[in-house]
Amino acid sequence: MGTAVTHAVVDAHHHVWDLAVRDQDWITGPALAPIRRTFTVDDLAPHAHAAGVVATVLVQTVTVAEETPEFLALAAECDLIAGVVGWTDLTRPDVADTLAALAELPGGAHLVGIRHQVQSDPDPQWLLRADVRRGLAALADAGLVHDLVVRPDQLPMCAEAAARMPHVTFVLDHLGKPPIASGALEPWTASLRAFASLPNTVAKLSGLVTEADWESWTVAALRPYADTALEAFGPTRLMFGSDWPVSDLAATYGEVIDAARSLTAELSAAERAEVFAGTARRVYGLPEAAAGSSCPAGPS
Template sequence: MTVVDSHHHVWDLSVRDQDWITGEELAPIRRTFTLADLEPEARAAGVAATVLVQTVTVAEETPELLALADGSTLVAGVVGWTDLTAPDVADTLAALRALPGGGRLVGIRHQVQSEPDPEWLLRPDVLRGLRAVAAEGLVYDLIVRPHQLPAAARAAALLPGLTFVLDHAGKPPVALGTTQPWADGLRALAAHPNTVCKLSGLVTEADPRSWTVEHLRPYADTAIEAFGPDRLMYGSDWPVCRLAAPYADVLDAARELTGRLGEEGRQAVLAGTARRVYGLL
């Protein structure tokens, strides 16, 4: 069965610090991770293509990721970053498309989860930037926390021409074993047909030392029921996932969590949705 990994990262600490990798819990991933590190793991797991996702709000990172994709037979798409609030955001997006590897730019993302304003997505300057993303034929990856899901749902309603892809299922409180208010926020977002959800990042929202597939199941089932397999896509969140599990184990968990969907539904989650939504070759 073909697999597309819709969400992973790389970074080189000799080029740029990753200032979010702090503290003892994140110490195992405070080192450089390259495509050369990922590729043998991905190929061994049967992954045919991946989507490389930004990690920092630095304009220089996106051209670097596009250049990596341009030289890779694994990376089929890049979700980059640009300042959505900049007056010239449309010109910047067009310029990124013209760079080497620019044809692999499939989406834009901003660390909304770090914004103190829970309604940051609804600011007029942000909405203007999101319209430019849509006009360029790109999707928008949402990295938000549960309390920001209502604003995400309102943004999706205001911009029906833009596809919103929710990273890490909206970061549910897996470690706490609770589902609310996350589940209601997720369902409200899923009510808009221009939204898609990534089945990713759950292992690190759980207790990384003792998680099991059954700990993840209530959250995966909620996402499956809300979005359906045609609006759900698998992502590893490598190398962050290494805090809780090896690459192959994360994929095995996704296969188990989607087992009740049948072959067609599971194939949509593991590959088809990502290929369609991101327009991957």
């Protein structure tokens, strides 16, 4: 049985992909075999609705330019998807024109941010490069945010980038992937606090179950990391995300949201409303309209 729904929820981080449209070359090896199949919004919708989710943010999976227009078109046809965090090459001199062109596409109004796979980029200082900073400035000028998917050792670079570019909003996915499985807190805690000390930073309470032991994770194991994030960012700069379907490796959709509710149970009702909806709506500029039921599978 799931936790009773007490407020409308925005799932600020999930994915879809269709292996018939495009390979997901990161899904390799036996451990990831359970998610090496197609996942559509139609697969997500019943789980989301059962959990009280009224809107979602669909996040890029691969560094392929064609994916973002596909996601925007899907958002245009699906009431559940309120925002899209896509990908485009931020190092291109004409990135401002590219962002403007994306905004003019079907569903272009749903573009809320851009993400790059910093965690696997071969340049260890990617965020601090002059061409990237130019692209990030163009992103901010377009009213978009930058999602960060990084490893814990990259958090100091993220803090330096945020300090250099106070006009850019940086959204940290999955709390920077803390080492939950090992139980270690440092240096992740210090690095997260340094990043959170900057006012233009936000974080997602997402992806924690897959950073823990997939077979034996507990809410108690997640709690020190969630508590650190709540103390560092506060409820108005923290947002819930499921990370579905990657989360399926360790938990059901219902178990992920139940864990997040347990981790935030000590907050006031108003603070929980921020984590589960308010922060995402404000940071991503999402509309207040409730979700409908029409969600074509579409390409991913």
